[in-house]
Amino acid sequence: MNCKNHPERPAVSVCPECGHGLCTECSNSRGSLLCADCRKTKKAENIASSIGYLVVFAVLFFVGYKLDFLPSKSGGDQSFLSGYILVALVTGWQVFNSLLRNTVFVFSADTAWLYMLLKLIVYIVTGFFLAPVVIAWNIVKVFYHSLTYTSIR
């Protein structure tokens, strides 16, 4: 097999994503195993998913803010908190999804609802503390991937 980008050179590695051969120059660029096309695709996917999350956060915050579903006993700005809790739920979900991507929990059908409830609580609690970090992280990711996108050859 020869390099995908340089048909005259022999391939020294194979892109794990598309299976095309890569020569020394192409496989060593930026320490990535993926070929340039696949790196671009991955980056575009990363940008899209981060923007997607940011849009979801904004929409949820707006919805929560408008619904103002918390029982307001103490007065104060409960609508802000309502929005924040909805955002926390999704940020928690994003954190756990990226951390436990390959983890499979086994629950019986009887305890499935309990598991769902437990997950929901864990997401909200985690997200409550991590939401600002996760939002900032998504923004950084969009900027970083956008800036480096054009430099991939």
Ligand SMILES: [Zn+2]
């Ligand atoms: Zn590839």
Ligand SMILES: [Zn+2]
């Ligand atoms: Zn090459």
